Amino acid sequence: MRILLMAMALLVVHSVSAQPLTKEEKAILAKIDAQMPETMKLLEDVVNINSGTLNVAGVRKVGEIMGKAFQQAGFQTTWVSLPDSLRRAGHLVATRKGSKGKKLFLIGHLDTVFEPDMPANPYRKINDSTVTGQGVNDMKGGDVIMLAAVRALNDLGLLKDVTITAYFTGDEEKAGLPISVSRADFIERAKQHDIALGFEGAMALDIVAIARRGSSSWTLTTTGKQSHSSGVFNEQVGYGANFEMARILESFRQSLAGVKYLTFHPGLVAGGTEMKIASGDVHVFGKTNIVAPSAVAYGDLRYISGRQEDSARQVMRRLVATGNLPQTSASIRFEDGIPAMEPTVGNYALQEKLSALSMAMGYGPTHAGDPGKRGAGDISYIAAYVDCLDGLGASGMGAHAPGETMDLKEFPILLKRAALYIYRLTR
Ligand SMILES: [Zn+2]
Numbered sequence: 001m002r003i004l005l006m007a008m009a010l011l012v013v014h015s016v017s018a019q020p021l022t023k024e025e026k027a028i029l030a031k032i033d034a035q036m037p038e039t040m041k042l043l044e045d046v047v048n049i050n051s052g053t054l055n056v057a058g059v060r061k062v063g064e065i066m067g068k069a070f071q072q073a074g075f076q077t078t079w080v081s082l083p084d085s086l087r088r089a090g091h092l093v094a095t096r097k098g099s100k101g102k103k104l105f106l107i108g109h110l111d112t113v114f115e116p117d118m119p120a121n122p123y124r125k126i127n128d129s130t131v132t133g134q135g136v137n138d139m140k141g142g143d144v145i146m147l148a149a150v151r152a153l154n155d156l157g158l159l160k161d162v163t164i165t166a167y168f169t170g171d172e173e174k175a176g177l178p179i180s181v182s183r184a185d186f187i188e189r190a191k192q193h194d195i196a197l198g199f200e201g202a203m204a205l206d207i208v209a210i211a212r213r214g215s216s217s218w219t220l221t222t223t224g225k226q227s228h229s230s231g232v233f234n235e236q237v238g239y240g241a242n243f244e245m246a247r248i249l250e251s252f253r254q255s256l257a258g259v260k261y262l263t264f265h266p267g268l269v270a271g272g273t274e275m276k277i278a279s280g281d282v283h284v285f286g287k288t289n290i291v292a293p294s295a296v297a298y299g300d301l302r303y304i305s306g307r308q309e310d311s312a313r314q315v316m317r318r319l320v321a322t323g324n325l326p327q328t329s330a331s332i333r334f335e336d337g338i339p340a341m342e343p344t345v346g347n348y349a350l351q352e353k354l355s356a357l358s359m360a361m362g363y364g365p366t367h368a369g370d371p372g373k374r375g376a377g378d379i380s381y382i383a384a385y386v387d388c389l390d391g392l393g394a395s396g397m398g399a400h401a402p403g404e405t406m407d408l409k410e411f412p413i414l415l416k417r418a419a420l421y422i423y424r425l426t427r
Contacts (some may be wrong), residue, residue, distance in 0.1 A: 021360055021420070024158065028419050031152040036412065039148040042069060046140050047123040047133035052115030053174040059089035062110045065141060066168060070094035073151040074159060075166065086176030090184065092168040097162030101426035105165050105193035105386065106150075107200075107379055108143040108393075109172030113400050121402060129409045136406040142199030142393020143168065145411075149419035162426040165189060172378050179338075183381050190382035195350065197426060198379040201399055201417070203369050205410050208354060209391040210347040211371040212380050213261060213302045214309060216337030220248060220266070220320065222330040226273065226293035238327020240291035242271040248330055249297065251319040261304035261372050262312055271295025272317030301334075304371055305342050331375045338376040339383065343368070346387030354389065357421055363413065392418055 021029075032039075046065055049228055051058040060079075067077040075094035082134050092110060112135030114121075123133035133140075147168055153159045163369040167186060169175075175184035190196060202208070224240035231237035249266055256262060272286025275294055286292055303309040320332045341347075348368070367393060379390045394407035394414060 003310060019356075019360060021225070021353050024156070025420050025423065027156055028158070028423060029416050031156055032148065032412070032416050032419060035152060035155075037411040039144060039415070042147065043136070043140060043144045044123040044133075045405075046143065047136050049114050050114065050120070050134065051111050052113065053111040053171050054087070055116050056087070056089040058116070059110050059170040062140075062385060063092040063168065063170065065090065066108075066110065066147065067092050067094065069151070070166060074103055074154045075150070075164075082176055086171075086182055086314070087222050088137055088176035088182060089170035091170050093185075093189065094166040094168075095164070096159060097163050098159075099163075100161040101163075102195050103163040103165075104144050104422060104425060105167060105190050105196040105382070106422075107196060107198045108146050108166065108168045109139055109378065110143070110168045111173050112138065113173045119402060121404075125408070126405065129407060130405050132403055133404045134404065137201045137394055137396030137404050138399035139200050139393050141396065141406045141411065142201060145393055145415045145418050146199050148415050149156050149422055153423055157180070158269055158423060160427070164422070165193060165285050166427070169378055176325075179381075183378075186378065187381055187385075191385045193386055196379055196382055196386045196388045197322055197418075197421075198377060198388065199393035200377055200379075200390055201393050202395040202410075202414055203373065204395060205413065206350055206358070206364060206366050207369040207391065208366055208389055209341075209371070209374055210351050210368040210389060211304060211343035212341040212374050212377055212383075212390060213304055213371050214306070214338050214340030214380055215300060215302045215308050215376040216309065217335045218264075218299050218301060218313075218316070218332055219335070220245070220299070220330065220332045221295040222248065222271070222295045222328060224291060224293050224295075224391060225327045227291045229289045229291050232291050235290055235326065239325035240293070241295040241328060242292045243273055244325045244328035244330055245269065245295040245297060247325055248320055251323070252316060255315055256312060259308075259312070262302070263306055263372075264299055264301045264312070266297040266299040268298040269295070270297075273360075300376065301337075302376070303340055305340050309340070338380050340376075341380040341383035341390070344383075344387065345373070347389060350387055350389040351425070354417075354421055358417060361413075361417060361420070363417075392421075 101368040222244040227237040274285040276283040
């Protein structure tokens with residue numbers, strides 16, 4: 001009997017989690033449909049303003065338009081300026097405060113990877129289900145979803161007494177340095193909330209991100225004894241900086257390639273007789289008959305957790321320090337980057353809630369995507385403090401490449417899902 005009761009209780013819990021849409025929720029869907037023409041107009045307007053990260057005026061212009069739209073949706077807006085030395089536009093923050101439900105922190109970014117000197121790609125409908133334009137998928141589509149979702153809720157009087165902050169960074173694609181300055185306000189404000197929702201591009205209608213890999217970098221230098229190359233491999237001359245570089249890179253690959261969620265790649269390798277190094281630029285001179293005295297490699301490291309980052313660094317340090325070829329030396333330096341958004345219990349719970357909503361809407365369950373397929377993002381800076389879900393933005397293809405597209409058929413579905421999700425979380 002007790003077992004039966006428990007089974008019934010489980011059934012009840014399950015049916016509650018997949019509860020059908022309420023009258024209010026159906027009204028939200030109708031509102032979004034009615035507002036769709038203005039929503040698409042806003043998307044076209046912001047896509048047609050170049051807002052490459054370094055185009056400060058363009059980023060501010062997009063911020064102005066989005067800010068005005070949020071004010072009309074009952075939000076207060078502020079512009080967070082950064083010191084001139086960072087050469088970045090700053091961030092747009094739209095807030096409303098109350099005491100009901102979970103406190104939400106919605107994340108977007110105003111900038112794109114496309115700077116004004118790159119070929120323009122104005123907003124253009126390719127066919128019934130596809131639109132192209134700079135940043136339409138990454139992530140102006142997601143920005144507009146954030147706005148249109150809260151606007152519909154506000155217009156129906158459903159945001160009374162709730163706390164929502166919509167935070168749009170102006171330098172997501174190329175964060176101003178140091179990060180401790182460019183992300184200070186972002187992190188501080190996020191900590192005052194319960195849940196962060198990222199509107200970066202959706203991988204698919206049924207995939208969301210409960211984890212994102214972090215990313216940092218390393219610099220490996222090797223030295224050797226400059227000599228005539230005819231003497232290489234003998235006791236006095238040894239092997240030179242280039243063979244030592246090759247040894248270490250190959251040992252990294254043999255020891256660490258294939259570790260789940262861990263990747264690294266030496267994006268720039270140089271070695272020779274004379275080297276001039278200036279931020280990301282290496283000028284190198286060498287001769288075939290001289291054993292190279294110095295070599296350098298710059299690489300990245302991507303990881304699913306701080307623990308994985310630490311242990312990879314340990315292995316790399318050990319490989320650099322042991323087994324050095326005769327007459328060579330090597331050292332490695334690690335630079336901190338973006339932390340990982342780890343797959344926490346809280347993040348999974350958010351995905352479960354979204355899945356229940358998606359089923360109630362008739363679209364089937366949603367699933368946690370493979371973190372190995374996503375890069376790092378702004379949400380990662382705050383993942384240690386609040387429950388997080390990302391990938392709630394527009395779906396599409398070819399982010400960061402010319403001709404990037406957004407899926408027009410899925411856009412209204414993702415927008416409606418976002419609005420109902422925000423509504424349910426703030427009850
Ligand atoms: Zn993005």
